[in-house]
Amino acid sequence: xxxxxxxxxxxxxxxxxxxxxxxxxxxxxxxxxxxxxxxxxxxxxxxxxxxxxxxxxxxxxxxxxxxxxxxxxxxxxxxxxxxxxxxxxxxxxxxxxxxxxxxxxxxxxxxxxxxxxxxxxxxxxxxxxxxxxxxxxxxxxxxxxxxxxxxxxxxxxxxxxxxxxxxxxxxxxxxxxxxxxxxxxxxxxxxxxxxxxxxxxxxxxxxxxxxxxxxxxxxxxxxxxxxxxxxxxxxxxxxxxxxxxxxxxxxxxxxxxxxxxxxxxxxxxxxxxxxxxxxxx
Numbered sequence: 228x229x230x231x232x233x234x235x236x237x238x239x240x241x242x243x244x245x246x247x248x249x250x251x252x253x254x255x256x257x258x259x260x261x262x263x264x265x266x267x268x269x270x271x272x273x274x275x276x277x278x279x280x281x282x283x284x285x286x287x288x289x290x291x292x293x294x295x296x297x298x299x300x301x302x303x304x305x306x307x308x309x310x311x312x313x314x315x316x317x318x319x320x321x322x323x324x325x326x327x328x329x330x331x332x333x334x335x336x337x338x339x340x341x342x343x344x345x346x347x348x349x350x351x352x353x354x355x356x357x358x359x360x361x362x363x364x365x366x367x368x369x370x371x372x373x374x375x376x377x378x379x380x381x382x383x384x385x386x387x388x389x390x391x392x393x394x395x396x397x398x399x400x401x402x403x404x405x406x407x408x409x410x411x412x413x414x415x416x417x418x419x420x421x422x423x424x425x426x427x428x429x430x431x432x433x434x435x436x437x438x439x440x441x442x443x444x445x446x447x448x449x450x451x452x453x454x455x456x457x458x459x460x461x462x463x464x465x466x467x468x469x470x471x472x473x474x475x476x477x478x479x480x481x482x483x484x485x486x487x488x489x490x491x492x493x494x495x496x497x498x499x500x501x502x503x504x505x506x507x508x
Contacts, residue, residue, distance in 0.1 A: 257286035261299060268302065269413070272453045272488065273309035280306060294335070297326035301339050308346055309453075316346060337366035337375050344382055353386050360386070374414065377405035381418045388425065396425045413454055416445035420461060427461070432468030439465055456485035460497070467505055475505055 264279035280303050287296040304319030320343050327335040340363035347356035360383050367376040384398030399422045406415035423438030443458035459482035466475035 257283055257290055257292065257295065260286060261295065264299075265302070268306065269449075269451050269453075272486075273306040277303065277306040277310070293326065294330055294332060297323050297330065297332075298335060300326065301335075301342060304346075305342060308349070313346075313350060317343075320346060333366050333370050334372055334375070337363045337370070337372060340366070341375065341379055341382060344379075344386075348382065348386055348389070353390055356386050357383065373405050374409070374412075377402045377418070378414050380405070381414065381421060384421055384425075388421075388428065396422065399425065411445050411448065413446065413449060413451055416442040416449075416451075416454060416458070419445065420458060423461060423465070427464060427468070430468070432465050436462060436465035436469065452485050452488070456482045459485070463505075472505060479505070 260279060261283040264276050264283055267279055268276035280299055284296060284299045284303065287293075287299055300319050301323030304316045304323060307313075307319060308316035320339060324336065324339045324343065327339055340359045344356045344359035344363065347353070347359060360379050364376065364379045364383075366372075367379060380398045381402040384395045384402070386392075387395035387398060399418050402418040403415070403422070406412065406418055409415070419438055420442035423435040423442065426432075426438065427435040439458055439461045443455065443462065446454040446458055459478050463475045463479040463482065466472070466478060
């Protein structure tokens with residue numbers, strides 16, 4: 228990399244400029260730290276976000292802000308889930324749910340129930356996953372939270388796919404019907420990608436590739452690196468199914484790099500295994 232030469236200036240001016248820049252960029256309140264952590268989680272991944280969530284949690288606890296404390300505890304649980312630390316993930320998610328129930332915050336209870344459903348789906352306990360999703364859906368209907376409702380339909384579709392229930396596609400389409408009413412979001416990209424997965428399971432590789440590429444377009448527009456990595460992994464699978472192995476390997480390499488940078492240990496390991504299987508075939 229070529230170093231750019233700059234004109235020398237006073238050391239005092241440099242020091243003052245750096246001090247000013249540091250003050251401007253360093254989050255000064257619990258809310259600022261929390262917002263920064265959420266942005267890191269969405270755009271960079273769990274490993275970079277976790278320390279910032281922990282800082283925000285300490286600040287919220289100091290301020291006595293129990294609602295923000297509960298939300299942060301839940302997000303820390305999501306970080307641990309992404310990092311493959313399931314015991315800690317479940318501990319934090321359950322703590323968050325208990326606090327939100329004590330606070331009587333229905334909206335937040337619904338979100339944590341949905342995240343618990345995802346946890347149980349990922350760990351293969353589909354009965355508990357559906358139990359949590361159904362409880363979350365009841366709350367979403369009670370309070371009219373359309374975004375949460377869409378996420379739940381999408382997540383129920385994931386469970387149905389795993390257990391071979393043919394109505395999985397119906398659940399994804401119900402989610403899409405709601406997301407079409409809203410601005411592009413990661414949730415919409417998830418639903419699009421899961422429709423691609425439905426086609427993938429049935430050997431419709433060209434159709435699955437089309438949906439996976441649509442999901443990638445949404446996530447790239449939102450600059451969400453962890454989700455982009457997942458989209459690339461899925462595109463690699465579709466390309467493999469179509470016999471386009473060299474393109475698949477290049478796509479998987481991009482997914483591995485993004486997963487590694489974001490600290491998503493489980494995701495990185497999955498893609499590496501996928502690439503190795505492709506290379507040895």
